[in-house]
Amino acid sequence: MELFLQQVLTGLATGAVYGLVALAIVLIYRSTDVINFAQGQMAMFTTFFAWMLLSGAFLGRDIHPLQYWLAFFLTLAFALIMGAALERIVVRPVEGRPILTVVIVSLGLFSVFSGLAGYFWGGQPKGFPKPPEVHVAGIKFFGSGSLDIGPAVISYHDLTIMVVAVGIMLALYAFFQYTPIGLGMRATAQNPVASRLMGIRVGNMLSLGWALSAAVGAVGGMLIAPIVLLQPPMMLGVLLYAFAAAVLGGMDSPPGAVVGGLILGVTENLVGTYTDAKYIHVDWFGPDMKLTAALLVIVLVLMVRPTGLFGRKHLRRV
């Protein structure tokens, strides 16, 4: 039981990471119908930007190193601008083209960001700090150390990631559901032409979708970097899992993205633990197949629900 609880907690922590990036993917998909393969590399790039501000080595010049939270919010601003600019410059020209064209454009962005990061900052892995401790009303937030939950232990940083993922999810939900801009974005995603006729600035909504997605990705990148070390390929594995998570939850549902990520993380972790030779005695399966098992779960779920757990089925009039 103790082991089980511990493994579930660890799985939830990993799953929250997948969920964060999946959120970013879903944001772009629901506003612009684009599967953005560059999401992970955009997050990596913005995290490098944050690292630059934190370390004081700004593109070969020395600047005064900034405090964590200042750098954090500057990076968010940078990500917002970068996302909107990408939509304007790169995605707008291929708007309305077949989905594969747009996918290839995002693969092009993937290559550009990997290349630029390698060119500016080199391939050596770099350490990235965890967010410093903040005390609010006697409760400690962020920082390092660990916390006992019953018999299990969870590190503060993992807890931070989980809380942040759920927090962003709730914030996005509220944003889409209760604000006029969120309503505009939903309308744009559903029917751009009608939205434009109703006076919604469709172009701005699309840019905003990319900007928000880049910002969410940046938060994900800055929280993941302390675990996996900052380097150009740091998001590759996470990105593929995030895709799987987004699909599992349903590509157009922010809560689905987080739930999908958590399910994926827990499944993977439990399979990895309980298929050990200690528990099962077969040689055709084992902990090294945990990725395969997690993917199998996704494919099975898709067999039953072809648009994911929370995805809406699109009905088309013929």
Added chain:
Amino acid sequence: MLRLEARQRRLLAFLLLAFFLVYWIPFSNTFPDWVPLQFGSFRIYQASKIAMWAVVALGLNLLTGYNGQISLGHGAFVAVGGYTAAILMVDHGWPFWATIPVAGVFTGAVGFGVGVPALRLTGPYLAVATLALALATPQIIGKYDNLTHGAQGISIPPLTTPGALDGIMNDTQYVYFVAILVAAIMTFIAWNIVRSRLGRAFIAIRDSEIAAQAMGISVPRFKTMAFAISAFYAGVCGGLYIQVVNFVSPQSFEVIQSINYLTTIVVGGLASILGSILGAAVFVLVPEINPYINNLLETFHLPTAETASDVLFGTSLILVMIFMPLGFAGFARRLTRLQPPLVMGSISNFFEQVGLKMRTIRSKPGGDSGEGPAGRPEKRPPHASDGEKGDGSS
């Protein structure tokens, strides 16, 4: 100048291409030095790779371009084909020529198995489900190591030229001929598929499943068939892979490979046979530009890095997609339509339009001031009342 009919022109182009592929590429290294455009053995190896890559691109294009099903998992099918052929050859002593069709047929069966559950999925969901296949494949290969030799991979003894051809060509040239022959056969098959009932059914399903169904096409049957045929192509590519590269390991089939196949056909041209081949050529030759980029960076005193070429590759990928929506094949088709009179016509047309615009701009102010007041009453609608007329003049 010699004028040829379309048919004759096509024949001439075909003969030139055949001459280039069968004679120039493999044997130009034996030509005297002053002949331009000679290909050394490394280039011949690259040409074999292009042929091999074209086979899988053709198969993927049948599935994605013609049938509209996105697959991000074709690396897995190539892996199945490659491993089937390698195991048959190394562990069971089969001759190489027998392994290629068997690898193709076996992979086709696997593709059929994948195609059935894929029926329920569309768009991003299908893409990720097939991506899952590509992700899991290296793990599965590594796990069942008593069959697949595990992580250290299988080395395949290189093909040697058979005795009858010994004096004529060396081993590299022989492999090239095998690859080009297989690629030619597969191209021929694909050509016929897309021009037959089967291909038309694929296209009809892509354009509208409901309309296709109404025409009496069994959608599930043809969709799974597209998957099976596509996997057959990937399997044949795998069989060629082990002859060209002489080594397979789980690392040969990472996810990026599957993504590259998809990029190949989109950049080359979706639903185009020529596009599959052009895309394959582009992809194999892309690493060639690497040294040039670093030279360029050095001339501008910028730091060089291996990743600089990634930036260029990504940028050109984006530019190609923006400016050539139909890929290289669509671009080539547009180029062939540009005939000299047409070009001249469009240029003169352009100037005429510009000139017209300039004339109208110049004439506008003069015309307005000269006959404005006098002309205006005439433009009034005939029903206009007298009272209105009086308002306007006062």
